Amino acid sequence: GAGVSQSPSNKVTEKGKDVELRCDPISGHTALYWYRQSLGQGLEFLIYFQGNSAPDKSGLPSDRFSAERTGGSVSTLTIQRTQQEDSAVYLCASSPAMGGELFFGEGSRLTVL
Amino acid sequence: DQQVKQNSPSLSVQEGRISILNCDYTNSMFDYFLWYKKYPAEGPTFLISISSIKDKNEDGRFTVFLNKSAKHLSLHIVPSQPGDSAVYFCAASVEGSNYKLTFGKGTLLTVNP
Numbered sequence: 001g002a003g004v005s006q007s008p009s010n011k012v013t014e015k016g017k018d019v020e021l022r023c024d025p026i027s028g029h030t031a032l033y034w035y036r037q038s039l040g041q042g043l044e045f046l047i048y049f050q051g052n053s054a055p056d057k058s059g060l061p062s063d064r065f066s067a068e069r070t071g072g073s074v075s076t077l078t079i080q081r082t083q084q085e086d087s088a089v090y091l092c093a094s095s096p097a098m099g100g101e102l103f104f105g106e107g108s109r110l111t112v113l
Numbered sequence: 114d115q116q117v118k119q120n121s122p123s124l125s126v127q128e129g130r131i132s133i134l135n136c137d138y139t140n141s142m143f144d145y146f147l148w149y150k151k152y153p154a155e156g157p158t159f160l161i162s163i164s165s166i167k168d169k170n171e172d173g174r175f176t177v178f179l180n181k182s183a184k185h186l187s188l189h190i191v192p193s194q195p196g197d198s199a200v201y202f203c204a205a206s207v208e209g210s211n212y213k214l215t216f217g218k219g220t221l222l223t224v225n226p
Binding site: 004031033035040041042043044045048050056059091093098100101102103104105106107 | 117119149154155156157158159162202204210211212213214215216217218219
């Protein structure tokens with residue numbers, strides 16, 4: 001499809017396990033963003049990519065969180081040693097350039113038991 | 114510390130009437146404001162935005178008003194339609210960092226036929 005694609009759509013994992021969430025942005029979009037939405041909260045900024053580099057990763061909650069982007073396209077958000085408080089919907093978005101209208105994917109719902 | 118606040122978790126209106134969704138912010142550095150709309154199991158979609166140099170922006174049935182002195186913005190939908198039923202998020206950013214949006218918790222709008 002032409003939109004932002006995220007996988008998996010749902011992930012249930014046990015506390016302490018590592019998880020990887022994938023984002024395939026809209027073709028040609030140079031900027032890519034990760035946000036998360038915890039239950040009852042607004043969307044929280046995690047990290048932003050311009051091309052393959054991440055000028056701002058200030059929103060990553062801890063060093064258990066990391067993200068990379070390769071080929072200026074697909075991005076992977078990795079959470080190591082998951083904790084219950086990591087349970088949230090992780091949303092990826094892309095845009096043609098920095099800022100402006102963000103196009104969001106449907107999100108990956110992570111549940112840590 | 115919530116910098117963008119949507120104090121009404123929900124709003125219910127009759128079809129054809131006006132819906133008014135409110136948003137307050139505390140960070141005086143915010144200079145660009147957006148509204149996103151989210152249906153269940155979908156990612157948020159951009160609706161309308163306004164720069165701090167304006168006090169009103171209109172797009173069809175949707176109008177956003179900005180009162181900088183009060184640090185308040187509102188989204189007016191008129192006439193409201195059942196298909197407008199969704200969660201509406203207010204978001205704000207700072208010039209130079211407009212890749213990083215700060216979101217409110219959202220307001221669930223229900224438009225009754």
